Amino acid sequence: MSAAAPLRLGLAGLGTVGIGVVKIVQAQADLITARTGRAVTISAVSARDPQKNRDADLSAYAWETDPVALARRPDIDVFVEVMGGHDGPAKAATEAALAAGKDVVTANKALLAHHGQALAEAAEAQGRVIRFEAAVAGGIPVIKALTEGLAGNRMKRVMGVMNGTCNYILTRMQSAGLPYDTVFEEARQLGYLEADPNLDVGGIDAGHKLSLLAAIAFGTRVSFDAVELEGIGNVSIDDIRLAEDMGYRIKLLGVAQMTGRGLEQRMTPCLVPSASPLGQLQGGTNMVVLEGDSVGQIVLRGPGAGMGPTASAVMADVIDIxxxxxxxxxxxPATQLAQPTAASSATPAPYYLRMTLLDKPGALAKIATCLGEAGISIDQMRQLHRPDDAAQNAIVLIVTHKAAPADVAHALSQFGPTGVLVGTPVAIRIEEV
Amino acid sequence: MSAAAPLRLGLAGLGTVGIGVVKIVQAQADLITARTGRAVTISAVSARDPQKNRDADLSAYAWETDPVALARRPDIDVFVEVMGGHDGPAKAATEAALAAGKDVVTANKALLAHHGQALAEAAEAQGRVIRFEAAVAGGIPVIKALTEGLAGNRMKRVMGVMNGTCNYILTRMQSAGLPYDTVFEEARQLGYLEADPNLDVGGIDAGHKLSLLAAIAFGTRVSFDAVELEGIGNVSIDDIRLAEDMGYRIKLLGVAQMTGRGLEQRMTPCLVPSASPLGQLQGGTNMVVLEGDSVGQIVLRGPGAGMGPTASAVMADVIDIxxxxxxxxxxxPATQLAQPTAASSATPAPYYLRMTLLDKPGALAKIATCLGEAGISIDQMRQLHRPDDAAQNAIVLIVTHKAAPADVAHALSQFGPTGVLVGTPVAIRIEEV
Known part of the structure; x- marks a missing residue:
C-alpha cells in the first residue's frame, strides 16, 4: 500500500483518558498503520498545567494552554476532546475545531447531551464528523453497534447500566449489607465519584448517555431534558435485601423506548431479575441492552470507565476517521432528526411496593382496596414481622401485575387517607428484561 | 439530501435467511433510506425452485436459477450470498460476483473458513469488499466490534460459544438431567441440527467461526485447518452434574490466542465458572468474549441464528456498503495478513479430571504420584461413593492447578500402568474466563 498522509491529532485534555490515548498512539503505531494504511500521529496537546508530571513522554508534541488555539492549529486533522464539561472550554474548542474544518472525537457525554444537535448540525454543514464512542459505556463499542451493527432494525428499546459508580455502590450495599451513606463514603474515598457526586449518584451522567443512545436508536434530536431522572440516594438496604429475597436486584437502569405517545426516557432505580444479565452485573462494569425488531435482544458488557477502556473507544473513532x-x-443527518414528543413513562410494568402498616385488623384490606380501585392487581404479597418493633407495625411487600405508572401513583396517594399507613411507601418499577 | 443512486442487491438463496433479508428490505425501506441516504433495492433473486411457496412477495424481482448468472447481472451492485456450502455454487457465484466487480455480503462461514484468503485477495484486487457479519454469531455485531470497535487494541484472546445447537444440547442435558443421545434426538426433531449434524455437534461450524475471528483479531490468514476441534458427543451427563457441583458448567467454547509459540485455536468442550457470563449462557444464545490490551474484556451476547437475527446482520453489511x-x-489488506504459525495448545489451564479407580489401598496415591511426576499439583480432590457398584469402584474427581496440556496428557498416559484405573479417564480443560 502506498503511504497515505498521516492523520494528525490535536489532543485536548491530559487527564487519565488523554494519557491513555497518548499511550495507544505511541505503543500501537505499527498496528494502527497496518489497520488504517496510514500513520496516526499527535501534533499538539493542551492542558491547563504544562509542568505537571504525567506518565507519558509528551516531548514530541507542541503545547497549547488554550484548547481553542489547539483546535484551530493548521497541523491537526482531528480534534480529540477529553477535557469534559458541558460548557466553557470544551464547548468553545469543539465549536472552533468544527469551524476550522476539523473532525472531532470526544468522550464528552455532557457536552453532547446539552449541545449535540447544534454541534452535529455545525459538523455536517462543514462536511465534518463528530464521533463519541467513548462518551457512552466506556470501552463497550455500543455507539457503533447501534448506529451501524443494528442499522437494519427498527429499534424497540434501549436499556443500560451505564454509571459504574452507581452500580458499584448498589452491589456493594447488597454484598456487604451496608447502608447507602456508608458505601457512598467508601466510593468517595476510593476516588470513584465525580467532583460533583450528584453527576453520578443523581443519575445525571447516566442520563446524558441514555439521551445519546435514544437519539441514535429512534432518529430523534437529543433530548436530555426529557429524561426522567431519579438517583440512587433513596435506595435503602432494606429494599435491596427484600428484593433479593424475591429474586430481584436493584439497578440504576436507563430505559428508552418509542411509544405511541412519544419517546419515553428514564434513568431510575429499577428491579431486574437476579438471574438476568443485568441482574448479574456486579461492580463498576457497564451493560447495554439493545432490542431491535429483527435482531431481538443484544447485550453488550464491558468496562465503563478507566484509562485503557476509554482510550480504546477514543482510538476506535480515530481509526474510523x-x-x-x-x-x-x-x-x-442532523437536520433530519425528528423533534421527539417527550412522553412521561406510561408503559406498564410490575411494581415492587414496600410499606409499613399499623398492625390492625383490616389494614391490609384497605391497602388492597386502594390498589384494586386503581385497577392494579397483586401478583405477590408478603407480610413481615418486625420482632423489635414495639409499636407492632407490619412491613408489607407487594409485587403487582403490570400497571401503568400513573395508576400506581394514584393508588399510592390513596394509601395515606386509609389511616393505616406508617411513613411513606416505597414503589420501584420492575423492568422486564 | 439529494437522491443518490439506489444500491441494488442480487440475493442468492431464499431459505430462512434470504426471506428474512427480503422482509427487511421491504418493511424498512424508509428507515434504510434515512440511514443511508439512498434506496436499497433487490433486483434479482436466485434459488433452486422458483415454484416453492415462500412467505414473501418476490414478484417484483427477476429470477435466476443459476446463482452464477445472478452474480454477473449488470443490474446488481451487491451479491448477497445466503445459500451456504463451502464449495460448489456458493463458491462459484461468489467468485463470479467479485470478477464482475460486485461487492459481496455473505453469511457463509464455511466458504470463508476454507477460501477466505483467496476470496479476500480477489476482492481487494478488484477494489471490492466482502462482508460477513452474519457468518459469525448470528445477530451479534461481533465482526464490526472486533474489526472496528476495538481496532485500537492488540487483541489478547477471543472466545465464544458460537453454535446455538450445541449450547442448547448441553444446557438441556444439565437442566433436564438427560443423556446426550436423548437430547441430540430431541434437537434433531426440533429441526435444530444441520443436515450433517457433525457440522454442529462436531464443532465444525463453530470452528469455522472461530477461525474467522482469529484472522481479524491477530491479522493472520484464516487457518481453519489448524483449529483443534473436539465436539460435544463425548460430554457425559455425569460430567455435567459433577462439574455443576464444583461450580462449573460445560460449554463448547472456542478460544483463539496468540502466544510466543504461535496461534492457538481450539473449539472444545471446556469448563467455565457457573457464575460467569459464559457459564450463565442458556439455550441457543451465542456469546463472544473479546479481550484487548487496552479495553480489557468485552462480552457480546445475542441470538446466534434465526431469520430475523441473521438477516439483521446481513443488512448491517448492506447498509455499510x-x-x-x-x-x-x-x-x-489480505496480502498483508501473516501466515500464522499454528501452535497446538500449550497455554496452561486448570483441568477437571474424572476417573474410576479400584477401591484398593494406595490407589489414589498412585494417581497422585503420576500427577506429581508430571509436575501437576492438585487444587481440589473428591472421592465419591457409588453405592450401587458391586465392584466397589470409586469415582475420583480432581481439579488441578494450572498445567500444560502436554503434561496433563502425559500424566493421563501413566494412569493405566498403575493397575488401579478402571476404564478411561476424562480430562476437560477449565478455561479461565
Missing part, C-alpha cells in the same frame, strides 16, 4: 469511515453524528 | 463504509475483508 483514518480509514475514511464517515457517518452523520447520530446516524442520520 | 450503502453508506460507503469500506474495509478490507479481515481488517487489513
Amino acid at each position: 483514518a480509514r475514511g469511515l464517515r457517518l452523520p453524528t447520530f446516524g442520520i | 450503502a453508506r460507503g463504509l469500506r474495509l478490507p475483508t479481515f481488517g487489513i
Whole structure:
C-alpha cells in the first residue's frame, strides 16, 4: 500500500483518558498503520498545567494552554476532546475545531447531551464528523453497534447500566449489607465519584448517555431534558435485601423506548431479575441492552470507565476517521432528526411496593382496596414481622401485575387517607428484561 | 439530501435467511433510506425452485436459477450470498460476483473458513469488499466490534460459544438431567441440527467461526485447518452434574490466542465458572468474549441464528456498503495478513479430571504420584461413593492447578500402568474466563 498522509491529532485534555490515548498512539503505531494504511500521529496537546508530571513522554508534541488555539492549529486533522464539561472550554474548542474544518472525537457525554444537535448540525454543514464512542459505556463499542451493527432494525428499546459508580455502590450495599451513606463514603474515598457526586449518584451522567443512545436508536434530536431522572440516594438496604429475597436486584437502569405517545426516557432505580444479565452485573462494569425488531435482544458488557477502556473507544473513532469511515453524528443527518414528543413513562410494568402498616385488623384490606380501585392487581404479597418493633407495625411487600405508572401513583396517594399507613411507601418499577 | 443512486442487491438463496433479508428490505425501506441516504433495492433473486411457496412477495424481482448468472447481472451492485456450502455454487457465484466487480455480503462461514484468503485477495484486487457479519454469531455485531470497535487494541484472546445447537444440547442435558443421545434426538426433531449434524455437534461450524475471528483479531490468514476441534458427543451427563457441583458448567467454547509459540485455536468442550457470563449462557444464545490490551474484556451476547437475527446482520453489511463504509475483508489488506504459525495448545489451564479407580489401598496415591511426576499439583480432590457398584469402584474427581496440556496428557498416559484405573479417564480443560 502506498503511504497515505498521516492523520494528525490535536489532543485536548491530559487527564487519565488523554494519557491513555497518548499511550495507544505511541505503543500501537505499527498496528494502527497496518489497520488504517496510514500513520496516526499527535501534533499538539493542551492542558491547563504544562509542568505537571504525567506518565507519558509528551516531548514530541507542541503545547497549547488554550484548547481553542489547539483546535484551530493548521497541523491537526482531528480534534480529540477529553477535557469534559458541558460548557466553557470544551464547548468553545469543539465549536472552533468544527469551524476550522476539523473532525472531532470526544468522550464528552455532557457536552453532547446539552449541545449535540447544534454541534452535529455545525459538523455536517462543514462536511465534518463528530464521533463519541467513548462518551457512552466506556470501552463497550455500543455507539457503533447501534448506529451501524443494528442499522437494519427498527429499534424497540434501549436499556443500560451505564454509571459504574452507581452500580458499584448498589452491589456493594447488597454484598456487604451496608447502608447507602456508608458505601457512598467508601466510593468517595476510593476516588470513584465525580467532583460533583450528584453527576453520578443523581443519575445525571447516566442520563446524558441514555439521551445519546435514544437519539441514535429512534432518529430523534437529543433530548436530555426529557429524561426522567431519579438517583440512587433513596435506595435503602432494606429494599435491596427484600428484593433479593424475591429474586430481584436493584439497578440504576436507563430505559428508552418509542411509544405511541412519544419517546419515553428514564434513568431510575429499577428491579431486574437476579438471574438476568443485568441482574448479574456486579461492580463498576457497564451493560447495554439493545432490542431491535429483527435482531431481538443484544447485550453488550464491558468496562465503563478507566484509562485503557476509554482510550480504546477514543482510538476506535480515530481509526474510523483514518480509514475514511464517515457517518452523520447520530446516524442520520442532523437536520433530519425528528423533534421527539417527550412522553412521561406510561408503559406498564410490575411494581415492587414496600410499606409499613399499623398492625390492625383490616389494614391490609384497605391497602388492597386502594390498589384494586386503581385497577392494579397483586401478583405477590408478603407480610413481615418486625420482632423489635414495639409499636407492632407490619412491613408489607407487594409485587403487582403490570400497571401503568400513573395508576400506581394514584393508588399510592390513596394509601395515606386509609389511616393505616406508617411513613411513606416505597414503589420501584420492575423492568422486564 | 439529494437522491443518490439506489444500491441494488442480487440475493442468492431464499431459505430462512434470504426471506428474512427480503422482509427487511421491504418493511424498512424508509428507515434504510434515512440511514443511508439512498434506496436499497433487490433486483434479482436466485434459488433452486422458483415454484416453492415462500412467505414473501418476490414478484417484483427477476429470477435466476443459476446463482452464477445472478452474480454477473449488470443490474446488481451487491451479491448477497445466503445459500451456504463451502464449495460448489456458493463458491462459484461468489467468485463470479467479485470478477464482475460486485461487492459481496455473505453469511457463509464455511466458504470463508476454507477460501477466505483467496476470496479476500480477489476482492481487494478488484477494489471490492466482502462482508460477513452474519457468518459469525448470528445477530451479534461481533465482526464490526472486533474489526472496528476495538481496532485500537492488540487483541489478547477471543472466545465464544458460537453454535446455538450445541449450547442448547448441553444446557438441556444439565437442566433436564438427560443423556446426550436423548437430547441430540430431541434437537434433531426440533429441526435444530444441520443436515450433517457433525457440522454442529462436531464443532465444525463453530470452528469455522472461530477461525474467522482469529484472522481479524491477530491479522493472520484464516487457518481453519489448524483449529483443534473436539465436539460435544463425548460430554457425559455425569460430567455435567459433577462439574455443576464444583461450580462449573460445560460449554463448547472456542478460544483463539496468540502466544510466543504461535496461534492457538481450539473449539472444545471446556469448563467455565457457573457464575460467569459464559457459564450463565442458556439455550441457543451465542456469546463472544473479546479481550484487548487496552479495553480489557468485552462480552457480546445475542441470538446466534434465526431469520430475523441473521438477516439483521446481513443488512448491517448492506447498509455499510450503502453508506460507503469500506474495509478490507479481515481488517487489513489480505496480502498483508501473516501466515500464522499454528501452535497446538500449550497455554496452561486448570483441568477437571474424572476417573474410576479400584477401591484398593494406595490407589489414589498412585494417581497422585503420576500427577506429581508430571509436575501437576492438585487444587481440589473428591472421592465419591457409588453405592450401587458391586465392584466397589470409586469415582475420583480432581481439579488441578494450572498445567500444560502436554503434561496433563502425559500424566493421563501413566494412569493405566498403575493397575488401579478402571476404564478411561476424562480430562476437560477449565478455561479461565
